[in-house]
Amino acid sequence: MKRAGSRGVSIARGAPDFDATLLGTSFNAQDPGRRPDLIVQANDTHEVIAAVNRARAEGLTIGICSGGHSWAQNHIRDGGMLLDLSRLNSIAINEANGTATIGPGCLAGELNAALAKRQLFFPVAHAYTVGMGGFLLQGGFGWNSRADGLACQSVIGIDVVLADGTLVHASEQENPELLWAARGAGPGFFGAVVRFHLKVHPRPRFVGLKLQVFRMRHLEEVMAWADNAGPGVSPSVEFQLVFNRRAAGIFSHGIEVLGPVLAESWSDAREAVAFIDNSPLRKKASLTLPLIPMSLGLMMKTGEKTLFLPNTRWTADSMWMNDPIDPLLPALRKIADSQPAAPSHALWLNWNAPPSRPDMAFSLEARTYLALYGGLRGMAASPADENWATDHMRALQAHSIGIQLADENLGRRPMPFMAPANLARLDALRANYDPESRFNPYMGRAS
Template sequence: MSAPFPTRDFTASGDPVTHLGARLLRRGEDGFDAAVAAAVWRMNKPARTPAAVVLAQDEADVVAAMRLTKAEGLQVGVRSGGHSWTSPHVRDGALLLDVSRLNNFSIDADTMSAWVQPGLKGRVLNEALGEQGLMFPGGHHNSVGLGGFLLAGGWGWNMRRWGNGAEQVLAARIVTPDGEVIEADANRNADWYWAVRGAGPGFFGAVVGYTLRIHRRPAHITRNVIVVGEDQLDAALTWLRAQAEHVPAHLEMFANAACFDENGECTPLKLSLVGISFGENDAETEQSAALFDICPVADQASVRLRAAPVTLGELYEMASEADPEGLRFACDNINTNAPASELVPAVRELFTTLPTPRSHIYWLNWGKPRQREDMALSMQSTVYIAVYTLWDDPAQDEAMTRWPVEQMRKLESLACGAQTNDENMARRPAAYFSEQARTRLEALRQRHDPQHRFVSFLERP
């Protein structure tokens, strides 16, 4: 049995405008602009203006907001953490429903489950779980809210062993387009349960609570790192690609490419080959380290760490330092199964022409794709590559937003799709689902939200 949803009656009644009061901000009212800006994590805000914002405090406010959209013929976009790179929740003339203040949670160690609200940050949950020796495969950054993270599939810590975050969803509490509250799990409202696990911006409801499966924290979390320069790029990436189908499940194996130092100053290209090992025992820790021992560029590394102990909190800080707050961001990504002979030459330009010091590239060895039909999350590949541009001058907005898209277009012949967490759907729509899942999602959206009250993808995927 999973942890139950709270039993408190959250039903909203009466006129929704009266119910919401000061939590409803119309365009032009005091506080409206600040509320819209706060709903987007990055500093380059989208040039889209909602008709109104609801700063929901509880489930009743979400119900009232949905009844308002129905009464006034508005579409609605939902924000939980606001970490989305393209901000599809902010739309011209729509209602921006901000559920970031819904951030309560409870943990049931007896049933190995937790009840969480969508505005809760994954790090906050993991800090609380850690006090009981538990863990959840939450997002890698401090600022990622669980709502959008889970809807996008949930690519987080130790997901290769435990599965994506969406796979940990045991139940979801959802407000429908008509303002009704339903609960969805494997036995109830199966269509909704299928879609809430991976539909991303295409989901047709507002989630107000999840019941999640949680796990015992691995006994040994360690880092293996090899840092080399551009001269070793081809050899390093060829080796990395060769390991992709064979990486043990407890090892998160990836590469980061960047050209900045700890002060953000420009440096020659640095390629970091990294393995985060979530070992259950000494043997698994050693297995991870031994894999890096055979890397052909290890003896040329400027930095070499072998099985260095690291805490989950330190991992959060390292990941968040790569994308510091207060900057402007753009990104794009591809999934690919291409062999090293094709992939490595094709990505050389990408890796060697980063346009700003803090721009960077992330290559993840996901391993053999796991084909599943029981949830919307359906796009996987052996290797995942994402590129991020970071800058602070507004005059660079167009060039920096365009650069990752142009780079990914050059790799489209090797791509089999993309993920919805680091996409640039506004400029380069891609296949975010298998064809079967895409067809089913569109059919369910038409069935459960025929008026298209919930906004969907910025472009059709």
């Protein structure tokens, strides 16, 4: 989604620029074929209230977009109103009390840059152009989230326009049930959040990256080593493996072993990633780089330029799993062998969640995380490439406890994304606050 530089307007279906405007709200270059009746580009909170009241008066459902990074293009539905909040992109930082207030259209990279100037930190999204609105609502697996917690845990309040057009504030003290829902409901949240109030943190003194690359023939050995090493890796390291058709350094099919690290000193960071240098597989690596200091902003932009290319049709899918790696190895080999051309890639993430989280809608995570991102460019693609992510995740369902809303594919493969009790509580809140289902529900739900 391109950042708008013009004042927002309302555009009805059938207008000459309707389709271009609609598809321009999505990072995903896929045309889903769905069309709302109306697009409202809100410029401020008053226009959001007016849009919700209009939808209520005209009997329209509402889909919401802030940054457009929904892989499934959840905000684009048939009929109803698409409410575009991308112009609500303000950032206000209060250093004295360690807080920030942002609009939903604020980009992750923009917030990170503003905080860096003040030596402050927030676990923003990994890609620079992700809108913070959708990122925070789905939970927020951000930078340093293994140490600082999910981004939604640092949301201390929201200002939200409800289905009846009223603007309310929610915090632990005021309308706490709305804050509970906003921390993890994702695309199923039943309101339009116009401001997020955040707790910010001291900025880690060292940020850097450790990289090692293996050719794909070593897949089974590398995955077994990573699975065994994962539980002992410091929370300051985002230990992850990426299957890449154009792996760094070898420019062919390989496995990138990545260790982004945020620590209080270079020596602490070196110690945290030493397990990569000390790996018994190091001699089989085609490339091993030393720990490289790198700004968070540069890492965010590099990821977008190498993996998340524009003008790409995306299909993503994911799974949380607690199973050991051995039963999964044949399936991982099939995933690699059938992997479409770059920028399609697979991500294995060592997560090892803490034993408890605050009480919030977000409630499903596991030891490790696997996500497939099928990215197609050009006109022609085989059915196997089009369905690569979905088909392989479906084949692995027996090993999965559910999916993460950040990489949801509920319209094509409904799976659990929340603990049953939390989902029931969320449904009850939706029935109370949005009895007419003004705001669109999830695209799919597991039975």
